[in-house]
Amino acid sequence: MTVPRPYALLAEVTYRCPLHCPYCSNPADHCRATASVADPEGGRRGARPTMALPTAHGVTNNGELTTEEWKRVIQEAAALGVLQIGFSGGEPLARPDLAELVHEARETKLYTNLVTSGIGLDDDRLRALRDAGLDSIQLSFQSDKPNLADEIAGARAHERKRSVAAKIRASGIPLSLNFVIHRRNIDRLAQMIELAEALDAERVELANVQFYGWAFRNRAALLPTREQVARARDVATAAKARLAGKIDIFYVLPDYYETRPKPCLNGWGQRYLTVNPIGDVLPCPTASSAIPDLRLENVRARDLDWIWRESESFNRFRGTEWMPEPCQSCPQREIDFGGCRCQAALLTGNAANTDPVCEFSPDRARVDAVLSEIHSCEHTDEWTYRTNPSAVAVSM
Amino acid sequence: MDATTIADLARPTLTQGVRLQIDSATGKNVLLYPEGIVELNDTAHEIVSRCDGRTLGEIVQALAEEYETDAAALAADVREILMALQHRKLVELT
Numbered sequence: 001m002t003v004p005r006p007y008a009l010l011a012e013v014t015y016r017c018p019l020h021c022p023y024c025s026n027p028a029d030h031c032r033a034t035a036s037v038a039d040p041e042g043g044r045r046g047a048r049p050t051m052a053l054p055t056a057h058g059v060t061n062n063g064e065l066t067t068e069e070w071k072r073v074i075q076e077a078a079a080l081g082v083l084q085i086g087f088s089g090g091e092p093l094a095r096p097d098l099a100e101l102v103h104e105a106r107e108t109k110l111y112t113n114l115v116t117s118g119i120g121l122d123d124d125r126l127r128a129l130r131d132a133g134l135d136s137i138q139l140s141f142q143s144d145k146p147n148l149a150d151e152i153a154g155a156r157a158h159e160r161k162r163s164v165a166a167k168i169r170a171s172g173i174p175l176s177l178n179f180v181i182h183r184r185n186i187d188r189l190a191q192m193i194e195l196a197e198a199l200d201a202e203r204v205e206l207a208n209v210q211f212y213g214w215a216f217r218n219r220a221a222l223l224p225t226r227e228q229v230a231r232a233r234d235v236a237t238a239a240k241a242r243l244a245g246k247i248d249i250f251y252v253l254p255d256y257y258e259t260r261p262k263p264c265l266n267g268w269g270q271r272y273l274t275v276n277p278i279g280d281v282l283p284c285p286t287a288s289s290a291i292p293d294l295r296l297e298n299v300r301a302r303d304l305d306w307i308w309r310e311s312e313s314f315n316r317f318r319g320t321e322w323m324p325e326p327c328q329s330c331p332q333r334e335i336d337f338g339g340c341r342c343q344a345a346l347l348t349g350n351a352a353n354t355d356p357v358c359e360f361s362p363d364r365a366r367v368d369a370v371l372s373e374i375h376s377c378e379h380t381d382e383w384t385y386r387t388n389p390s391a392v393a394v395s396m
Numbered sequence: 397m398d399a400t401t402i403a404d405l406a407r408p409t410l411t412q413g414v415r416l417q418i419d420s421a422t423g424k425n426v427l428l429y430p431e432g433i434v435e436l437n438d439t440a441h442e443i444v445s446r447c448d449g450r451t452l453g454e455i456v457q458a459l460a461e462e463y464e465t466d467a468a469a470l471a472a473d474v475r476e477i478l479m480a481l482q483h484r485k486l487v488e489l490t
Contacts, residue, residue: 005421007433081421083433111415111428136413136430174413176430202413202485203430248485 003269003309003318005081009110010274010285011073013101014064015090015389018119020154021142022383023180023222024214026090027289062389063278067097069299071104073275076304078108082273085110090277093120099128106133113138115178118164119157130171137168138176138205143185144195152184154385165199176203181232181254182222184381189235196247204247206236208254212286212342218383223374229257256367260332261339261355268317268341273308275299281307283314283341290342291351317341322352326360402475402482404453406489414486416444427486434486440477447487452478 015026065073074085085105092098093116105112114129115138141161142149149158168175177196181189189206196204208229211219224232236251243249255262265272265284274282279299287294294316297307308314316322320333327338338344339355347356348363356363402408410416415428416436425441427434436444442462446455456474460467481487 078420081419083417083419083426083428084431109417109420111417113430135415135428138430172412174430245483245485 004271006077006273006308007082007271008084008086008273009074009077009082010086010088010272011070011092011101012088012090012274012276012285013070013092013098014094014277015062016094017089017091017117017386017388018094018155019091019117019157020385020387021152021180022154022214022218022385023152023182023209024386025210025212025286026214026386027286028214028217028386029289064095065275065277065279065299067100069279070097070101073279073299073304074101074104074110075108076299077273078105078110080305080308083111084113086113086115088115091117091119093117093125099125099132102129102134103132111135116140117153117157118161119155121164121167123167126167126171126173130173134173136174136176138178139165139168140178140180141192141195142179144188144191148185148188162199165201169200174203175199175201176205177201178205178207180209181206181224181252182209183224183228184222186224186228186232189232190239193235193239193243193247193249197243201247203250205250205252207250207252210252210255212346213289214384214386216290216346219370220373220380221383223256223370224254225375226257226371229254255340255343255357256371258357259359261336261343261357263336264340264343264355265337267319267337269308269314270318273304273314275304281311281313283317286342287313291345294351317352324352324354326358326362327354330360402452402478402489404451404456406452407449408447408452408455408478408482408487408489409449410444410447411485411488416441427481429486434484439473440481443474443477444481444487447478 077085087098087101092114102112112134113136114134118139139161142152142158146158150156165175177199179192185192192206193204209215209222215222236249240249269283274285276282276288280288280296281299281304282288282296288296294313297311297313323333323338327333339357341351343355343357344353345351347366353363354361356367358364413429417426417428418424419426425436427436427444442459443455446458452474456467456471459474460470478487482489
């Protein structure tokens, strides 16, 4: 099989975050992702309770990659053909070396995008990022309404985000607003779009929550009702028409209500790769928690080129040969690629199954059961807030 | 601005946040923008690489001289390509 070249690297530089959004897609057990150490011999499989790696400064940040390690990852990604890098997390501003990493990415000609809550983005850091050549910022908002937004974030953040948005616009860096949409904020879609207009954003992403990580755990409280989804779709369509040529609006549908699966990642191992805070390289950012038997390769043990081309994890669902029926004989198989491997794993227990969102999946009833539960009177509104990986500080 | 055409005196420039670059994996010219990549064909690249503050008329003139073709015939193609890029918010007119 010819291996394609990747276009974009998602650099999850830390899982630390000042917000506690219950819809976070980070792994809900940070320990698997942060408390184990890469094994140069055998890759990494499943949770292993080992000590975090000490850094050169004698303090661990949950085994996070060092500045020099990230720089090497960036260079290897550029050599592999990557054109865009997204700095994400957690909250990437939690890393004091963020501007240095952005600078490195610009040196290797990558298009640099920062995905941030905005918390911690003061004048000095914004200037440093701009001077480093940051191309674009995606700023998250939880709602247009301050008290609801702060309740969702589990932190007083909304007013600070508004002032950060104004600073970003003044700095000249293009601004996108990102909203994750769920049952508690979906009825305010129109007002959230108005907030994007008021803050002079160039682009707004309204993404219905996808159920991975913390969001999977909190699904019963987050999944909107069918009526909410129908109303929101109308609002988004009308706003798109009204703001055409002014603000680009991207509305991501809630896939549980669809009859065909999303073309996840445009195919496994085709265009994207993710490096998580401890250097595990993932075909998809949620794969480490959703597919526990996936053998994860680590940049501390292998170079990115080998991992992308040769590793079992990147080749496991590449192309169409791995597909079961009904995908194998489906005319859509190179359009939706069988949907999402993580969703198949989470809902059916087997990542190689057809995404159960598909109406032809033998497991579609599992999705329908979740939906009918949401529409019963007994559904819950309670959620568990995201917590941070516990900091392990070791003095040398 | 009339949405159906671009005036000769309009100055097309790349929208802030859009970058023109060579894709080292293919040698082709691409536009990079938030969450997206567009590959340019040779004609589009010849036009985009001249969107540096010049007017549309000046761009057409420069291309006509470079390729020794008739400016009037060229103008329609240049307009069409710039309008497509403007529609995708990759080029803006000032």
